[in-house]
Amino acid sequence: MNKLLKISNSVLALALFLALMVASCRSGGKNAKKEADSLTVPGANAAVYEDIKQAEKIFYTLPSPLESAMLIKSAGALFDDNLLNPIENTKNYNTNKSMALNLGIYTCDLSFASLYDQTQLIINYMNAAKKMADGLGILDAIDQEDIDKLEENIHNTDVIMDIVSQTYLNSNSYLEDNGQPAVAAMVLTGGWLEGLYISTQLIDMKDFNGNKLVGRIIDQKLSVDILIDLLESSKGHPAIDELITQVNKVKVVFDKITLTTSPVRPEYDQTTNVTVLKSEVKADLTPEVFKELSATVAEIRSYLIK
Amino acid sequence: MRILKIASVLLLLTIAAGVNVTGQCKAFAKKTCLPELGSYTHDGNYHATVLSEGEEAELYKTFYSDMEYRLSICGDEGLPPVEFMVLDVNRNILFSSKESNNARTWDFKLQSSQQLRIIIKVPSSGQQSGTPASGCVAIMFGFKIKS
Numbered sequence: 001m002n003k004l005l006k007i008s009n010s011v012l013a014l015a016l017f018l019a020l021m022v023a024s025c026r027s028g029g030k031n032a033k034k035e036a037d038s039l040t041v042p043g044a045n046a047a048v049y050e051d052i053k054q055a056e057k058i059f060y061t062l063p064s065p066l067e068s069a070m071l072i073k074s075a076g077a078l079f080d081d082n083l084l085n086p087i088e089n090t091k092n093y094n095t096n097k098s099m100a101l102n103l104g105i106y107t108c109d110l111s112f113a114s115l116y117d118q119t120q121l122i123i124n125y126m127n128a129a130k131k132m133a134d135g136l137g138i139l140d141a142i143d144q145e146d147i148d149k150l151e152e153n154i155h156n157t158d159v160i161m162d163i164v165s166q167t168y169l170n171s172n173s174y175l176e177d178n179g180q181p182a183v184a185a186m187v188l189t190g191g192w193l194e195g196l197y198i199s200t201q202l203i204d205m206k207d208f209n210g211n212k213l214v215g216r217i218i219d220q221k222l223s224v225d226i227l228i229d230l231l232e233s234s235k236g237h238p239a240i241d242e243l244i245t246q247v248n249k250v251k252v253v254f255d256k257i258t259l260t261t262s263p264v265r266p267e268y269d270q271t272t273n274v275t276v277l278k279s280e281v282k283a284d285l286t287p288e289v290f291k292e293l294s295a296t297v298a299e300i301r302s303y304l305i306k
Numbered sequence: 307m308r309i310l311k312i313a314s315v316l317l318l319l320t321i322a323a324g325v326n327v328t329g330q331c332k333a334f335a336k337k338t339c340l341p342e343l344g345s346y347t348h349d350g351n352y353h354a355t356v357l358s359e360g361e362e363a364e365l366y367k368t369f370y371s372d373m374e375y376r377l378s379i380c381g382d383e384g385l386p387p388v389e390f391m392v393l394d395v396n397r398n399i400l401f402s403s404k405e406s407n408n409a410r411t412w413d414f415k416l417q418s419s420q421q422l423r424i425i426i427k428v429p430s431s432g433q434q435s436g437t438p439a440s441g442c443v444a445i446m447f448g449f450k451i452k453s
Contacts, residue, residue, distance in 0.1 A: 070347075158347075162347070173332035
């Protein structure tokens with residue numbers, strides 16, 4: 001009888017613990033509530049803004065691996081497979097932290113290979129990403145059907161991009177919906193850092209001035225604070241605390257760049273139904289600061305793929 | 307002891323229901339929101355949550371000058387039409403769905419890269435009685451190279 005009572009109490013304690021876990025997971029960014037906005041909104045905007053109060057959920061989002069790879073390609077950079085994390089390294093990743101970071105890293109490498117039609121690398125890196133997702137217990141993130149579809153459409157970039165996008169969505173949504181925001185944040189961090197690593201390594205200092213890719217690297221200054229906010233929302237998790245320290249090293253270098261943006265003017269184009277957000281931006285990245293940024297990112301990335 | 311057992315079962319059922327609701331947001335996002343991106347490539351990021359009437363969510367993201375974007379916001383059928391606004395870093399409103407016939411999508415491109423803030427609100431239906439409706443709300447981004 002006493003034994004049964006003890007078991008029942010244990011079940012109740014476990015249930016209560018799980019309930020609290022789920023409640024905290026579901027609330028997501030609720031703890032991150034910000035102070036009420038005190039806004040000065042010009043003219044007609046003011047009425048709309050009166051409705052705004054505190055948000056129940058805050059999302060901090062980074063450029064996805066696919067978007068990062070697209071930014072590299074659109075800047076006219078060439079493909080270099082030496083920059084990718086070798087797939088042989090997959091055997092070294094046995095902890096949740098290393099698998100999560102390298103899921104992001106391999107997904108970025110996969111995206112990079114996809115946009116440059118590197119057929120064999122696409123399959124290899126999809127398998128590497130699958131290995132990481134499987135290791136993290138992410139059910140059905142990348143299944144055999146995805147791999148088969150990838151092989152069947154290996155020369156169709158649009159289909160490949162769709163598959164990469166879907167598999168990344170599956171991983172993120174599984175982690176978020178199953179109460180693992182810290183692991184999800186690690187995946188995003190890995191992907192972002194890999195995109196920044198590849199971009200910085202692709203810069204030839206002889207073509208530094210006027211290089212479009214340098215402009216995209218400067219733009220990452222806008223994302224580094226978002227990344228820190230994202231990581232801060234899972235502060236207290238040992239792996240996340242370590243990542244905050246690492247990412248702060250990148251932020252210190254980005255802080256040496258001054259970015260001045262003129263006010264944004266939205267202009268709606270009736271013929272295309274597209275709004276153009278007009279503004280001018282000025283940045284002062286020197287070759288010296290760039291080299292420091294490149295070295296800092298390379299050092300952190302080297303640590304992450306160990 | 308029996309009461310404890312019943313309490314445990316009830317709690318576990320509550321947990322299961324909670325997990326199910328959030329789990330459904332992925333299916334909802336993929337089924338309802340993803341098709342709204344049309345010819346734009348989904349970036350692969352996942353932003354969905356359960357919101358009730360009167361609740362809000364915020365999203366911070368950097369958008370790049372090389373790209374053309376489509377922002378798509380979807381809410382469960384049981385919710386009033388979800389409103390959203392896009393603001394720049396100086397908190398100026400760049401777009402309001404309420405002022406654009408309750409638009410569910412917004413297509414835009416940028417002259418220079420910007421960090422933007424998106425505020426999503428589930429308005430109250432105004433009904434005094436009963437519990438406020440709640441359901442999944444998803445935010446999705448599609449992109450393509452700027453034409």
